Amino acid sequence: MRSLDRTYLQKDPRASRHRVCHVGTYDALLVLSFGGPEGPDDVLPFLENVVRGRGVPRERLLEVAEHYQSFGGISPINQQNRDLVEALRPVAGVPVYWGNRNWHPFGEDVVRQMKADGVRKAAVFATSAFAGYSSCRQYHEDIARISVDGGPELVKMRHYGEHPGFVAAMADHTRAALEWLALRGHDDARLVFTAHSIPVSMAETAGPSGGLYEAQLRRSAELVGQALGRARPWDLVWQSRSGPPQVPWLEPDVCDFLRKTDAPSVVLVPIGFVSDHMEVIYDLDTEARQVAGELGLPMERASTAGTHPRFVRMVRELMDEPEPRPCPLTCCPPPRSRPQA
Numbered sequence: 655m656r657s658l659d660r661t662y663l664q665k666d667p668r669a670s671r672h673r674v675c676h677v678g679t680y681d682a683l684l685v686l687s688f689g690g691p692e693g694p695d696d697v698l699p700f701l702e703n704v705v706r707g708r709g710v711p712r713e714r715l716l717e718v719a720e721h722y723q724s725f726g727g728i729s730p731i732n733q734q735n736r737d738l739v740e741a742l743r744p745v746a747g748v749p750v751y752w753g754n755r756n757w758h759p760f761g762e763d764v765v766r767q768m769k770a771d772g773v774r775k776a777a778v779f780a781t782s783a784f785a786g787y788s789s790c791r792q793y794h795e796d797i798a799r800i801s802v803d804g805g806p807e808l809v810k811m812r813h814y815g816e817h818p819g820f821v822a823a824m825a826d827h828t829r830a831a832l833e834w835l836a837l838r839g840h841d842d843a844r845l846v847f848t849a850h851s852i853p854v855s856m857a858e859t860a861g862p863s864g865g866l867y868e869a870q871l872r873r874s875a876e877l878v879g880q881a882l883g884r885a886r887p888w889d890l891v892w893q894s895r896s897g898p899p900q901v902p903w904l905e906p907d908v909c910d911f912l913r914k915t916d917a918p919s920v921v922l923v924p925i926g927f928v929s930d931h932m933e934v935i936y937d938l939d940t941e942a943r944q945v946a947g948e949l950g951l952p953m954e955r956a957s958t959a960g961t962h963p964r965f966v967r968m969v970r971e972l973m974d975e976p977e978p979r980p981c982p983l984t985c986c987p988p989p990r991s992r993p994q995a
């Protein structure tokens with residue numbers, strides 16, 4: 655496994671051949687992601703990295719550890735990132751690197767390699783499309799932490815949840831899920847978009863005037879609905895709540911929503927994520943599917959963007975845009991109740 659990771663630390667020979675045509679000012683692309691365990695022994699150390707200083711109760715942590723252990727201690731997120739990197743190599747025009755916040759290959763190690771390779775300025779593509787502390791600001795913090803003297807300048811690409819490439823990929827996958835339901839005789843599905851719940855205090859400080867995480871998700875959902883061609887009722891609900899029970903998080907939870915809805919059938923659309931990682935395959939495909947089964951509610955789940963060709967092309971289009979201005983430091987601060995890491 656680790657030897658496979660080495661390949662991502664090396665320059666891609668195919669891309670190097672084309673190095674004369676730099677993409678704008680960038681001479682590399684860094685895919686910056688969350689990271690996930692790759693075996694049973696990785697699970698707890700990974701989770702401890704995720705929640706360091708975050709006030710997540712131990713019981714919640716052990717419960718989530720069981721989700722990972724039920725899949726052999728392996729999160730699908732790393733293989734999905736490897737697949738994304740492979741899909742990006744032919745279109746990026748520059749060498750592609752991959753590093754994570756919470757697990758190997760760590761961003762720190764990859765940036766050291768980029769420096770050794772002589773990279774001067776890299777576009778950073780975060781595997782998180784929207785505004786907010788966890789989804790955006792924390793990636794800026796990662797970039798500040800992993801940057802080294804004499805190493806590459808790291809420029810984070812903008813939010814892309816409303817980009818036509820992301821929307822087209824989600825619309826294609828949603829259409830496929832609708833067709834699966836229609837084949838079983840259910841052509842009346844309600845679109846139920848889901849995203850990671852966050853503490854209400856975090857939602858209120860997302861973006862310069864607050865609420866930007868939710869507003870961007872709603873806009874993205876609306877665009878996906880429009881791309882499907884006909885007016886269809888939709889909802890935005892939340893999943894994967896964490897944190898102590900007394901702290902309010904965004905609601906309703908997807909499972910509570912399913913119990914209350916009068917929809918005859920539903921397609922779950924995980925608009926808040928870019929790959930079918932653990933939050934998707936456990937919280938939706940395991941938990942929500944079980945609830946739907948108990949209710950006799952026909953349900954399909956749309957795939958996330960993953961390596962959809964239009965989504966992959968979007969990354970290159972982001973690199974071709976004028977360099978994004980960094981969001982101001984007052985944008986998406988950690989919630990006040992959060993202890994500083």
Ligand SMILES: CC1=C(CCC(=O)O)c2cc3nc(cc4[nH]c(cc5[nH]c(cc1n2)c(C)c5CCC(=O)O)c(CCC(=O)O)c4C)C(CCC(=O)O)=C3C
Nearest residue numbers: 688690704708718729731782788789850852896931932933
């Ligand atoms: C907004 C958001 C996204 C979407 C944007 C993005 O994609 O970045 C996201 C993605 C992800 N979240 C993930 C995993 C976890 N998130 C946790 C905890 C938390 N997430 C939060 C928010 C988000 N998380 C928050 C506010 C917490 C509370 C702790 C804190 O304030 O930081 C915990 C701790 C245990 C628990 O309580 O669940 C785990 C294990 C994985 C990896 C999945 C895999 O392994 O396949 C991914 C992609």
Ligand SMILES: [Fe+2]
Nearest residue numbers: 788850894933
């Ligand atoms: Fe999370």
